[in-house]
Amino acid sequence: MLHMGRIKLGGTVLGAAKRAITQSVNYANERKQFGVAISSFAAIKFKLAEQVIRTWVTESAVYRVSKNIDDMINILIEEGKEKPAATIDGIAHYAIEAAALKVFGSEALNYVVDEAVQIFGGMGFSAETDVDRAYRDSRINRIFEGTNEINRLLVSDTTIKKALKTGFDVVRYANSIVKNLNNEVDANIPKDDYFSEKRFYVSNFKKTALLLMGALSEKMERNFLSEQEILSNISDIIMVVYGAESALLRVEKLQSMKGEEAVKLNKDMMDVYIYDSACNLNKSAKDAINSFVTGEEQEIMLDRIDILSKVCPVNVKEARRRIADKLIDENRYCY
DSSP states (O other): OHHHHHHHHHHHHHHHHHHHHHHHHHHHHHOEETTEEGGGSHHHHHHHHHHHHHHHHHHHHHHHHHHHHHHHHHHHHHTTOOHHHHHHHHHHTTHHHHHHHHHHHHHHHHHHHHHHHHHHGGGGGSTTSSHHHHHHHHGGGGTSSSOHHHHHHHHHHHHHHHHHHTTOOHHHHHHHHHHHOOSOHHHHSOTTSHHHHHHHHHHHHHHHHHHHHHHHHHHHTTOOTTOHHHHHHHHHHHHHHHHHHHHHHHHHHHHHHHOSGGGHHHHHHHHHHHHHHHHHHHHHHHHHHHHHOOHHHHHHHHHHHHHHTOOOOOOHHHHHHHHHHHHHHHTSOOO
16 A cells, blocks of 8 residues: 555655764764864764754654554544554545655655765765665655655645545635735744744744645636646645644654753754745745736735745754754764
8 A cells, every 4th residue: 555655665764864874974073184074064064964854854754644643543443443444544544644754754865865975975986885875775765655756746636635625615715815914924923932933933834835725726726737846836835834843743742751951952953944944935835826826916925925934033054063063972863
């Protein structure tokens, strides 16, 4: 069953990613250039931190969907289904998340191993190191269990159809966003509470996805399957939303268990991810709008996208350095 394979792939890549990160930091600590370890260079720290962030967010999404599936299976069993049937139906219930996780995980690993080769330099091409094999083996993950292109289309198309099937008026909701949103978003950001602020951003990211889905449904009704570029843009936004919200839920839970001091670096990872997500979301949304909306309506929609993707400034340089410094000190994946 493809749904199960996609979820398993999203989880399986985590082991490969963590191993590649450990190999990367090991080599960066050992390799000397200009009399110092290359791990002391800011450009290398950026790569190491970004490897960690993408892996950690992917893991957060894996934990989330796994728990959701377990809960759904138990609900179906309580309703009278046998466990095998409940398992199949429980996984199928999260088909959208499965497809998203497959894309999300395979592309996270692809980034990690690519940067591992870059950190190793010429040695990264040598069979004496393992990163050459990691780089080669990673590539197939974007092809089997349905290519990433197919899974992207599945994410957005199924989400839109599911909304319409359940009676949710996505067109009306999108129109209400356009009508009621104003430029005073700064005044609405709850800056006095860390988690409330992040939830506010995630909520706006969701509104961006719904805005696009509503506009697309209104303009093209049900004849949007051929607009694969636009559907891919929407899928990228949906995956950003799922990753950001999964990270947020994880950090909230970790802080409640371990205290604020213990999650400082986790917050750094989430801060960087949400900040970068806002930038990427802004471009994906505008690319989509510019593909099928024109005139005054286009200007209004682009303005709304800018409002919904606005986040407070983050010193991503220092956040990434703190993440990398911990990794360098531990000389292994430690998150």
